[in-house]
Amino acid sequence: MKVDGVCHCGGITFKAEVDEGKVIVCHCTDCQALSGAPFRTVAFAPDSSFELLTGEMKVYVKTAESGNQREQTFCPACGSPIYSTSVGKEPKLIGIRVGTIRQRDELVPAKQIWSRSAQGWVGKLESIPKIEKQWYPSTLDYQAFES
Numbered sequence: 001m002k003v004d005g006v007c008h009c010g011g012i013t014f015k016a017e018v019d020e021g022k023v024i025v026c027h028c029t030d031c032q033a034l035s036g037a038p039f040r041t042v043a044f045a046p047d048s049s050f051e052l053l054t055g056e057m058k059v060y061v062k063t064a065e066s067g068n069q070r071e072q073t074f075c076p077a078c079g080s081p082i083y084s085t086s087v088g089k090e091p092k093l094i095g096i097r098v099g100t101i102r103q104r105d106e107l108v109p110a111k112q113i114w115s116r117s118a119q120g121w122v123g124k125l126e127s128i129p130k131i132e133k134q135w136y137p138s139t140l141d142y143q144a145f146e147s
Contacts, residue, residue: 001020001106002016005082005096005101006102007082008075009077009080012054012055012057012080013052013054014053015051016094017046018101019045020043020108022043024042024109024110025041025042025112026039026042026113026114027112027115027117027118027119028113029114030064034072034081038118038119041099041104041107042095045093045096048091057074057075057076057082058073058075059073062084070087071084072084082100
């Protein structure tokens, strides 16, 4: 599937061809810390299909507990994560961060990994009250949670 994407500030734009049948949700603690969220959703693509259209990405190399290294690429201006990949020779498989892909609604996860690290409440999201648009308490008045 052909996709295109953009970081939050618009400085990085890209296009790629992902396998829409191999989208995952990762609950590992590295993905939680690197995304600032309880999990990360990833679509895989051969690195040869990824084309950086605008901008220049920053690279951070993360060494896992296993000793394996992964390049984490992101926008140097806004910090949006773009993809990760192995360190070393090509060809590589890259894991594009679905949140940066414009067609993200079409990329339904097929599998969840590192489920032992999943936050306990993730499976209960459907039962948590929903608000259709932006809402955030404007002061430290926590009574806003009641309305």
